[in-house]
Amino acid sequence: MNHELMDERLARKLCILADAAKYDASCASSGAPKRAADAQGLGSTAHGICHAYTPDGRCVSLLKILLTNYCLYDCAYCVNRRSSNVRRARFSVEEVVELTIAFYKRNYIEGLFLSSGIIRSPDHTMEQLIQVARTLRRDRGFRGYIHLKTIPDASPWLIEQAGLWADRLSINIELSTEASLRKLAPDKNSAAIDAAMSQIRDRISEAKAERRSFSPAGQSTQVIIGADEATDEAVLRRTGRLYDEFGLKRVYYSAFSPIPAASAQLPLKAPPLTRENRLYQADWLLRFYGFSVDEIMAGGADGMLDLEVDPKLAWALKNRHRFPVDVNRADREMLLRVPGLGKRAVDKIIQARRHRTLSLDDLARLTTGLKRGRPFLVAAGHRPTRLLDRLDLRQSLVEPARQLRLL
Numbered sequence: 310m311n312h313e314l315m316d317e318r319l320a321r322k323l324c325i326l327a328d329a330a331k332y333d334a335s336c337a338s339s340g341a342p343k344r345a346a347d348a349q350g351l352g353s354t355a356h357g358i359c360h361a362y363t364p365d366g367r368c369v370s371l372l373k374i375l376l377t378n379y380c381l382y383d384c385a386y387c388v389n390r391r392s393s394n395v396r397r398a399r400f401s402v403e404e405v406v407e408l409t410i411a412f413y414k415r416n417y418i419e420g421l422f423l424s425s426g427i428i429r430s431p432d433h434t435m436e437q438l439i440q441v442a443r444t445l446r447r448d449r450g451f452r453g454y455i456h457l458k459t460i461p462d463a464s465p466w467l468i469e470q471a472g473l474w475a476d477r478l479s480i481n482i483e484l485s486t487e488a489s490l491r492k493l494a495p496d497k498n499s500a501a502i503d504a505a506m507s508q509i510r511d512r513i514s515e516a517k518a519e520r521r522s523f524s525p526a527g528q529s530t531q532v533i534i535g536a537d538e539a540t541d542e543a544v545l546r547r548t549g550r551l552y553d554e555f556g557l558k559r560v561y562y563s564a565f566s567p568i569p570a571a572s573a574q575l576p577l578k579a580p581p582l583t584r585e586n587r588l589y590q591a592d593w594l595l596r597f598y599g600f601s602v603d604e605i606m607a608g609g610a611d612g613m614l615d616l617e618v619d620p621k622l623a624w625a626l627k628n629r630h631r632f633p634v635d636v637n638r639a640d641r642e643m644l645l646r647v648p649g650l651g652k653r654a655v656d657k658i659i660q661a662r663r664h665r666t667l668s669l670d671d672l673a674r675l676t677t678g679l680k681r682g683r684p685f686l687v688a689a690g691h692r693p694t695r696l697l698d699r700l701d702l703r704q705s706l707v708e709p710a711r712q713l714r715l716l
C-alpha cells in the first residue's frame with residue numbers, strides 16, 4: 310500500500326468500501342483498474358478507481374466508493390444488506406474528502422462516485438454524502454466530476470442540496486416492479502423513488518431555464534436483471550417511463566450475479582450476459598432509433614427479447630413486408646430501422662447520396678454493418694427481394710458461418 314497517500318487503517322477501509330461499490334453500474338463504470346496504472350505507484354492504490362463515461366462521451370477515471378457498507382436495509386440482492394455477513398467499514402466525511410483530493414492532485418482520478426448504505430436514517434446518510442460534496446467544492450475548490458447516489462427516502466430539501474454540488478445524481482430503482490420491490494427490498498417503495506426522480510427532473514429543468522447549475526449531467530439509474538421474475542418487457546416498460554416521465558439520461562442494466570451467503574429468495578444462477586446486452590440494445594432503440602416498447606416486444610416469446618439476434622434485426626425479420634428499404638430514397642426514420650445501419654452510418658448515407666446514387670460498394674465504405682443490412686436494402690445494382698422470402702434468412706444471420714450467398 311502506498312504510505313505516502315494513506316495509512317494502513319485507511320487503506321483497509323478503502324479496500325472494503327471500493328469492493329462494496331463494485332456492484333453499482335449506474336456510473337457506467339467498468340470496474341477496471343485505472344489506465345496505465347503502474348505497479349509502483351498507482352498499482353498499489355488502484356482500489357476503487359474505475360472508468361466511467363461522462364454525458365459528452367469522455368472516458369474519465371473515478372474514485373468509486375461507498376461512504377459505508379453498514380446498512381439498515383435488507384435488500385435480498387445486496388451484499389451489504391443488514392443480514393449479510395460481510396466485513397464492514399465506514400469512512401468519515403473528512404477521510405473521503407482527503408482521499409479524493411489526494412488522488413485528484415496526483416491525476417489518478419478525474420472525479421468521485423460516492424454511494425452509501427443507509428446508516429441511522431436516510432436523512433442522516435444523505436447529509437453525510439452532501440457534506441462530502443459540499444466540502445470538496447466549497448472548501449477545497451474541487452473542480453472534478455462528482456456523482457452522488459441519492460436516497461429516495463431522504464427529505465426533498467436534502468435532494469435539493471445534493472443537486473447543487475453534484476454533476477450527476479442517481480437513484481437506483483434496482484427492481485422494475487412494485488411486487489419485486491416488496492418481495493426483495495421491503496424497505497423501499499417505488500412511489501418514493503418516483504417522487505424523488507420527479508423532484509430532480511423539475512429542479513434540473515428549472516435550473517436550466519434560470520441558467521443555474523443543478524445536477525448538470527442529469528440523473529441516471531440502475532436496474533438489476535435476473536434477480537426477480539420481471540420479463541424484459543416489464544423492464545423496458547419501466548425504462549420507457551423513466552425516460553419519458555423523468556427525463557433520465559441513462560438506465561444501466563446490471564445482470565444479477567450470485568453474492569456470497571445469498572438470500573434463499575434469489576436464483577442460484579446469474580442470467581445469461583447476453584440478456585443484459587440485448588436490453589442495452591433495446592434501450593438504444595428506444596432512445597435513438599424511434600422504436601416503441603410495443604414494436605420491440607411484438608411477437609416475442611414470454612415477454613423476453615430474442616437472445617440469438619439483436620432487437621433491431623429481430624424486428625426486421627418479423628416485419629419483412631417493410632423491406633427492402635431504398636438507401637437512395639428512404640427517409641432517415643426508415644433507414645435507422647435497417648439492421649446493421651447505425652446512426653452515424655445513416656447520417657453519412659444521407660450526406661453521400663446528395664452527390665451520387667449509392668451502390669453496395671459505396672455503402673461498404675460508409676458502414677461495417679453491411680453484411681446484416683444487405684438483405685434489407687436496395688442500392689444501385691442491388692435488389693434483394695427474393696432473399697427476404699428465404700426461410701433460412703434468420704438462421705443465416707444468426708450464424709455467420711452459414712451465410713447465404715447474398716448477391
Ligand code: SF4
Pocket residue numbers: 380381382383384387388389390391425426427
Ligand atoms: S439500501 Fe439496500 S441496496 Fe442499498 S446498501 Fe442497503 S441493502 Fe444494499
